[in-house]
Amino acid sequence: MTDSNPTQSSSARRSQEPLVAPTPEPLSFSEASALADRVVENVERVIVGQREAIEDVLIALLGRGHVLIEDVPGVGKTMLARSIARSIDCSFRRVQFTPDLLPSDITGANVFNQRTREFEFQPGPVFANVVLGDEINRAPPKAQSALLEAMEETQVTVDGTTHPLPRPFTVIATQNAVEPSRTYELPIAELDRFMKKIHLGYPEEAAEIEVLDRVVGRHPIEGLEPVAEAEEIRRARESVAAVTVKEPIRTYATRLAAHTREHATLGVSPRGTLALLRAAQGRALLSGREYVTPDDVQREARTVMDHRIVTEEGDDGSLVGRALETVPIP
Amino acid sequence: MSVVGDTDRSGGLLSPRTVARVAALVLTGSYLFVLYDVADVVGSSRELLAVVAASFVVATLAARLVGPRLAAAFGLVAFVAGNLYYLSSVPEGIAFVLSMGELAGDTLALLTGLSVLQMVAVDVWVLAFAPAPVFLSWYLVLRGYYAPGAAVGGLALSVLVLTGDASILATVVGVVALFTTVGFGELSARGASLGRGDAVVLACSLMIVATLGFSAVPGGAAEPILPESSPSSLEADTVEADGELQVSGSVDLSPEVRFTVESEEPAYWRTDAYDRYTGDGWVQTGDASEYDGQLEAPEGESESVEQRVRIETEARTMPAVWQPTEVSGVDGLSVSAEGGLSPAEPLAANDTYAVTSERLDVEPETLNDSGTDYPDGLEERYTQIPDSTPDRVVEYTDDLTQETETPYETATVVESHLREEWDYSLDVPPPEDDITDQFLFEMDEAYCTYFATAMVTMLRSQEIPARFVVGYSEGERVDEDQWVVRGSNAHAWVEVYFPETGWVEFEPTPPSDREQVHDSFVEEAREDADTEMQIDTDESGGEEWTPETDAETNETDETEIDPGEGDGEQVEDVLTPDAGNGQVDRYQEGEVDIGQLGDPVDLPDEDEDDDPTVTPELLGLGLAVVAGLAAGAHRSGAIGRTRHAIGIRWQRRSATPEGTVERAYTRLEAVLAREYRPRRDGESVRSYLETLSLVGLDDRATRVGALYERARYGDGVDEEEAAEAVSLVDAMVGERTPVLGRFR
Known part of the structure; x- marks a missing residue:
């Protein structure tokens, strides 16, 4: 990446620190x-x-x-x-x-x-x-x-x-x-x-009533305080990237993608497979786990893969569902 | 070839069709083997082979040329023609056919265990019987009708099984071959591969094991083929043999008193005789006739002997001095073809009867001069020996009798040769192919059955009519005219026919040796106070009555025994309770193994009996078991299932803790799959266990699942966690599989 010339952001909150730092230390x-x-x-x-x-x-x-x-x-x-x-x-x-x-x-x-x-x-x-x-x-x-x-x-x-x-x-x-x-x-x-x-x-219904309760009067977003620094997010990204993805998981993601390719006009690309694994890493982190399990992959599969597939009849998302049911978990 | 019901056209070397055909041949062979044995005994084995070969050739040709209907008709005609031929050869055969009642009775007798060897014209019968089944079954099998072909063969075999002539081995082989024919024939007809025959193999194996292992059919040849431990008794093997006498190796003696005789002079108490020698025993041919008040007397000079016999234990035979002419005191008496007397109903204790016999009293010169002018049919009947009798038996006899000129000389030479050269013993090796051959060339000692058989065979080989006689020896003389006869007196000897004289008794067994052995243990048995068996009558048991001597006799002294030979000393040893060998205990069993009485050093056979011998039958049984197990395992997939079940129960060691955990989980999943449902393809371990936990799966499984997840997808587990997983799974598997054998 060519960032020898770090540019100052003109965002609402003007910051003196460089926007692009070298790879930050990952959070634990x-x-x-x-x-x-x-x-x-x-x-x-x-x-x-x-x-x-x-x-x-x-x-x-x-x-x-x-x-x-x-x-x-x-x-x-x-x-x-x-x-x-x-x-x-x-x-x-x-x-x-x-x-x-x-x-x-x-x-x-x-x-x-x-x-x-x-x-x-x-x-x-x-x-x-x-x-x-x-x-x-x-x-x-x-x-x-x-x-x-x-x-x-x-x-x-x-x-x-x-x-x-x-x-x-x-x-x-x-x-x-x-x-x-x-x-x-x-x-x-x-x-x-x-x-x-x-x-x-x-x-x-209950949630909508709750929304109305909260929004009438002062909108809660006005009082929302930040709970993390941007820098922390950057470091957390490194942590996510470090979440373990072992061989069976990689195989599984690849097989899922391959399944969509076999059964659709346009299946999930390698970029899609990579995205799936990254999403699964994030899901593992949210679950408090340092490694990805097949469940993480399965949970992310629909949101990551559905929009990458083109089937002749127009995909209604059932292809990924079928892939999840039929592809054996290694 | 116009194969009709057979779609298997591959005809490879190992196709079901080949197996079915070979099995059909084996089935045919099984009953032909039995028939050949019969033909061998009566000397028509060559003719049988020719007839069978012709049948095969005709059947093979017919399978190519002739339709099934015509072939069936031909087979039927062959069968009927064969039977007519047989009946016409029987004396008064045609009249016999006309009396259908007798025919039915005769057939029934045959099919309820009367050996075909007891038929007079069995040589003709064999030739008449064989062609039809051989032709029909081979024709049908070649045409692809396996089941009907096997049925024909099975029918032929079952006739021989019912007559008791088919041995267990032949029967089992035949039946197995029958089912193999049908089974593989069916496979062949459906074009299946050889591998589908596992069910047939399994069924056949079960049949073999069931038949050889457990025999439920009493009597006849149906004895378990497995080694027997207790020997038969000499009495059962001779006197009590009913028309068929099998030699069974070592025998016991019973000291029980059978009858007492009042007679003017001592004699052998004859019960019956046998005319047909089978190589391993004797068969009596011909029908018994009713006693009509008078029996034929011998042609030669004779003197009358009056006997009164009192039965002491139930008897089916009536001992009498040869040759009885008049019997009184018993109703419904019948006389066998060989002159044996038997009551219609068994005689009970204390029944008495009287017999008048004409005892031959001819000079040796008379016998010597009697020539060889035998009556019609007699020579053929009483000089029969099996075709398979080894040549060396004949050569041996030729050498022995080359100097003799008359039948009488031959008989006396053979008799004295046997008496001198062989010793007496009841403990002999089990009989092999030919008893005479075994006796002459392999044995140094034997008992009366062997001596008598050998003598008859040797005389017959010299074309001298002779027969095998059974009965009792004199017994214990308890008074001047009274004898007590025991089971141990059971005996076999020889009668030789001399023209113009009749049947003359010969005794090839060394008498002194025999009596010494027999009498000594009667004394032993007496000493055992506990025995419940009747060993003595009122008269016997004291000092033996001896004529013309006042000298004191010791307990074992007999008139025939020369005390100077030192045999008494041996007997003394035996009589001493301290002599060991446990004889006293043995008497309580009621029967005495004579072999134990002598010097143990002389009895090497005794040890051999204890060795488990691997007979061909046992080996076959073992092979059948193995084949059956293998086929069964192949059939049911039990091998894989067993391995699976064992894998669930016992975990192999793994190189890494991760591997250990993964194996533990695999075991867990296997039992869960059985208890709940298998994990689906796209179902993760976690969601599988979570689903099952909703229906009662406990937390231990969840814990194992978590460990598995970490081991497989995460940063691994340590040894401790691996051990934890294994013990958790062990516990859960143990709860779920209380019995290892719980295969699904």
């Missing part, structure tokens, strides 16, 4: 595990009845991945992203994707400074630790691809100059499941870049 396993628990609990104070989703997002965050949330409007997608960003005390930006959105609206642009008589790079909203790309399928492919490049490369190139993004960097994109006629469906190759695609769904 127990610290990392405790950190994850703290974050989840903290976010739960705002988001009611969505523990699964919170964990999914956190796993993506810790596994250097991004999340696509597909759901109807108004179920708390944005609130989830904001709560997580706030809990870990890091920068958060939101980009509302619209049909007229330009790539530079995401990445930022070189702007002529009258005083210095020079072009100066004005970072876009993508320069944040947590970026919420709202209704990503409403923008035309060109704008989408600007975000997707940032996701893949963790850097932005404007006018030939590469600007690294802050770490950690996680995109939480949402996709509107209604109004399919006025959207630009994400190409499958780009969907592949999301580690997970999740659904929030409507809260249960």
Whole structure:
């Protein structure tokens, strides 16, 4: 990675410390595990009845991945992203994707400074630790691809100059499941870049009442205190990467992917297999385990693999389910 | 070949068809073997072989050329024609056919255990019987009708089994071959592979073991083939043999009193005689006739002897001096073809009867001059010896009698030769192929059955009519005209026919040796106060009555024994209770093993009896067991299951603690799979155990599951945890498999 020229972020909280440090020291396993628990609990104070989703997002965050949330409007997608960003005390930006959105609206642009008589790079909203790309399928492919490049490369190139993004960097994109006629469906190759695609769904009745109770008056997000430093998250990411994945688990993930390839027009790519293992590592950490078990893989398989598969009839997710039932666990 | 019911066209060397055909041949062989034995005895073995070979050839040709109906008709015609031929050869055969009642009675007698050897014209019968089943069964098998072919063979075999002529071995081999034919024939018809025959092998093996191991059929040849421990008694082997006499090696004697005789002079008390020598025993042919008040007297000079016999223990035979002419005191008397008397109902104790006999009193010169002008049929009947009699028996006799000129000289030379050259002993090796051959060339001592058999065979080899006689020797003389006869007096001797004289008795057994052995243990038995058996009558047991002497006699002295020979000393030894060998205890069993009485050094055979001998039958039994077990294991997959069950129960050591834990878990899963359900393909260990814990699985399993997970997917386990997993699994497996053999 070429970060000889660390760039200052123009996020809301201006920090003097470099955004990109050399590989940080990993947290000890127990610290990392405790950190994850703290974050989840903290976010739960705002988001009611969505523990699964919170964990999914956190796993993506810790596994250097991004999340696509597909759901109807108004179920708390944005609130989830904001709560997580706030809990870990890091920068958060939101980009509302619209049909007229330009790539530079995401990445930022070189702007002529009258005083210095020079072009100066004005970072876009993508320069944040947590970026919420709202209704990503409403923008035309060109704008989408600007975000997707940032996701893949963790850097932005404007006018030939590469600007690294802050770490950690996680995109939480949402996709509107209604109004399919006025959207630009994400190409499958780009969907592949999301580690997970999740659904929030409507809260249960009790949970919804709870939400109303909390939100009426002062919104709880206002009082949400950070429970982790951004630096801690970066170190926790190293801890997740260190979670043991033994040979039988690798074999299992590979066989699951192979099964989807055999039974679908387009199956899970090696990138998908890698994402599956990373997600499983995160899941193991959340479970307080230093090694991945087949259960971790199975639990992550649907959210990691479903959106990477194209079947002739249109995949309803049953293929991964069948793979989980039939592929023997080594 | 036009194979009809057979779809197996591969015809390879080891196809079911080959096995079925070979088995069919074995089945045919099993009853032909029995028939050949019979033919051998009566001297028609060559003819039988020719007839059988012809039948095979005709059957093979017919299988190619002729349809089943025609073949069946041909077989039936052959059968009927053979039987007609047989009946026509029997004296008064045609009249016999007409009296269907007698025919039925005769058939019934045959099928209830009367040996075919007791048929007079059995040589013809064998030739008549053999072709039909051989032809039909081989024809059917070649045509692919295995079951009907086997049924025909089985029918032929079962006839011989019912007559008691088929030995256990032949029967078992035949039956096994029958089932193998049907089983593999069926496989062949369905085009199955040889490996599917395991069920047939298993069934056959079970049959063999069941038949050889446990015999439930009493009498006849149906004795367990496994080694027997207790020897037969001499009396049972001679006097009590009913029409068929088998020589059974070592024998015991019974000291019990059978009857007492009042007679003017001592004699052998004859009960019956045998005419047909089978190589390992004797058979009496011909039918008994009813006593009509008078019996034929001998042609030669004779004197009358009056006897009164009182029975002391139940008897089926009526001893009498040869040659009885008049009998009174018993109703429903019948006379055997060889002149033996027998009552319709067994005689009870204290029954008495009187016999008048004409005892031959001819000068040796008369016998010497009597020539060889034998009546019709007599020579053929009484000079029969089996075809298989070894040549050396004949050569030996030829050498011995080359100087003799008349039958009488020959008889006396043979008689004295046997008496002089052989010693007397009741303890002999078990009989082998030919008793005479064994006696002449392999034995130094034997008892009367061997001596008499050898003498008859030797005389017959010289074309001198002779027969084998059984009965009792004189017994103990208790008064001037009174004799007490015991079971131990059972005896066998020889009668030789002389034209114009009749049947003359000869005694090839050395008498003094014999009486010494027999009498000495009667004395022994007397000493045993506990015996419940009647050893003495009122008259016997005191001093033996001896004519013309006042000298004191010791307990064992007999008129025939020369006291100077020092034999008395040996007897004295035996009589001393301190002499050891445990004789006193043996008497309580009621029968005495004579072999124990003499000097132990002289009895090497005694030790051999204790050795477990591996006979061919035992070996076959063992092989059958092994084959059956192997086939059964193959059939049921028991090998894999056993290994599986053992694997669950006992864990092999593993190199690493991780390996140990994984094996422990595998064992656990095996019992859980049996108790609940197997783990599904895509089901993780954790979710499997969690599911089962909902229906009652305890925490130990969860703990083992966690250890397994860590061992397999995590950073490993240590020895202590491995041991923990093993002990947890041991406990759980132990609770779930109380009996190791609980195979699913």
